[in-house]
Amino acid sequence: MASPVPIGILTVSDRASQGVYEDKSGPAIAEYLARALVSPWQPLRRLVADERTAITGTLIDLADNLACPLILVTGGTGPSPRDVTPEATEDVCDRIFPGFGEQMRAVSLREVPTAILSRQMAGTRGKSLIVLLPGRPSSIRTCLDAVFPAIPYCIDLLGGPRLEANQAVIKVFRPPA
Amino acid sequence: MASPVPIGILTVSDRASQGVYEDKSGPAIAEYLARALVSPWQPLRRLVADERTAITGTLIDLADNLACPLILVTGGTGPSPRDVTPEATEDVCDRIFPGFGEQMRAVSLREVPTAILSRQMAGTRGKSLIVLLPGRPSSIRTCLDAVFPAIPYCIDLLGGPRLEANQAVIKVFRPPA
Amino acid sequence: MASPVPIGILTVSDRASQGVYEDKSGPAIAEYLARALVSPWQPLRRLVADERTAITGTLIDLADNLACPLILVTGGTGPSPRDVTPEATEDVCDRIFPGFGEQMRAVSLREVPTAILSRQMAGTRGKSLIVLLPGRPSSIRTCLDAVFPAIPYCIDLLGGPRLEANQAVIKVFRPPA
Numbered sequence: 001m002a003s004p005v006p007i008g009i010l011t012v013s014d015r016a017s018q019g020v021y022e023d024k025s026g027p028a029i030a031e032y033l034a035r036a037l038v039s040p041w042q043p044l045r046r047l048v049a050d051e052r053t054a055i056t057g058t059l060i061d062l063a064d065n066l067a068c069p070l071i072l073v074t075g076g077t078g079p080s081p082r083d084v085t086p087e088a089t090e091d092v093c094d095r096i097f098p099g100f101g102e103q104m105r106a107v108s109l110r111e112v113p114t115a116i117l118s119r120q121m122a123g124t125r126g127k128s129l130i131v132l133l134p135g136r137p138s139s140i141r142t143c144l145d146a147v148f149p150a151i152p153y154c155i156d157l158l159g160g161p162r163l164e165a166n167q168a169v170i171k172v173f174r175p176p177a
Numbered sequence: 178m179a180s181p182v183p184i185g186i187l188t189v190s191d192r193a194s195q196g197v198y199e200d201k202s203g204p205a206i207a208e209y210l211a212r213a214l215v216s217p218w219q220p221l222r223r224l225v226a227d228e229r230t231a232i233t234g235t236l237i238d239l240a241d242n243l244a245c246p247l248i249l250v251t252g253g254t255g256p257s258p259r260d261v262t263p264e265a266t267e268d269v270c271d272r273i274f275p276g277f278g279e280q281m282r283a284v285s286l287r288e289v290p291t292a293i294l295s296r297q298m299a300g301t302r303g304k305s306l307i308v309l310l311p312g313r314p315s316s317i318r319t320c321l322d323a324v325f326p327a328i329p330y331c332i333d334l335l336g337g338p339r340l341e342a343n344q345a346v347i348k349v350f351r352p353p354a
Numbered sequence: 355m356a357s358p359v360p361i362g363i364l365t366v367s368d369r370a371s372q373g374v375y376e377d378k379s380g381p382a383i384a385e386y387l388a389r390a391l392v393s394p395w396q397p398l399r400r401l402v403a404d405e406r407t408a409i410t411g412t413l414i415d416l417a418d419n420l421a422c423p424l425i426l427v428t429g430g431t432g433p434s435p436r437d438v439t440p441e442a443t444e445d446v447c448d449r450i451f452p453g454f455g456e457q458m459r460a461v462s463l464r465e466v467p468t469a470i471l472s473r474q475m476a477g478t479r480g481k482s483l484i485v486l487l488p489g490r491p492s493s494i495r496t497c498l499d500a501v502f503p504a505i506p507y508c509i510d511l512l513g514g515p516r517l518e519a520n521q522a523v524i525k526v527f528r529p530p531a
Binding site: 255256257258264275278279282283286289290291292293294295296 | 449451452453454456457460478483501503504507511512513525527528529
């Protein structure tokens, strides 16, 4: 039997990392994956402050050392001076996929006009796909519903492990060969 | 009582700057703001030719010396060789917000298929939000209707003054704290 | 009578360039143009492997030496490690027009959720407009239907030859002067 696929879940938040409040965003991502995936996987959860080098270091560790084919990140994509997650992600990625950010903003815009302020994005570092999600749990679900259908096929193309989803929960799409 | 918030309005146009024709785009922006805002503000109007250094110099002056939390720019975002406003804006911004350009093109596309040729965008230089609008007055209004609802909250997040809008004219949105 | 306008059609594919299978994408582009254009034109067809320098060399030749006002490219925009067409295109372009990629992904998304994985884009090198289309013939048509209406006007603005389309096939748009 295949060993569980490691999936990185990184929360970026000054306040949660200081214990000022509880991180609800990382758990929301883990719950989403638990519902969506039927193939074996294990979460590798991380929590760091809004510091560019802390974020890059954690992403590099999850990608290069822990071989996560998927790293989902929450927090730090807005316009506040402390929001540096996109800069950190660009630092470590070799390729950017603009369609993720476009589509996450498009679906979020149906809910709030301030969605245009989000710098959500996705890129790859080697064989790892890194996706920046919003901070609020309800917005995380909206965005994952929009982009998750394409993620398993993306990981296939990157040469990673095959992720199988519960199609009753989320309709993952792989084009016919 | 608070002093009026300075808002930069920059028209970029070879012909208008030479007096060959009247600038109607800068006034269209000023009229829009006059209708939309209820808190005190004052326009700082500028008019320059399609020259990269003229544009960057003016943006830097409006942002750094005159402390405009918002700078609205019209002209120079198309494919013509003289259109250099996006390049100049990238020169001076520390961050780009792709959602503005995406949304302005999306709403303009409902009117003309050539909207995909526009390189409209937005970014920040320190605490100043710079937004590149189209050149034609009617398109300016279409684009401001699409993105203005998010602008006051963006300025809040950048640490700037609170702009209050006439909600009967434009529904500005601030998420609940 | 005007000499025919040269239009570059570049297929990027390891397998087609090795003769492992027949290139159907380049011909699909040529057929589209044959239906769409009524002014005289001639296809300059090229076929290269997924090698960054082979792509850049061919684009430079079509743009600088052969003076193509339009170069349509198919293949190599996905997430696979061998997909390097966007990188090669960025190498040779002086300007990027984000609206093309946004719109091609938006229309493709109505058909498949994996459209967000595409790094389709367009840019200019001097007076040449380069557009990256998808690999599959049916997707090529979907994307050309979405962006071709803006292409002749873009070439006008770049100072190139006037392309006339069969408006019964594709509604090309030029704004009133």
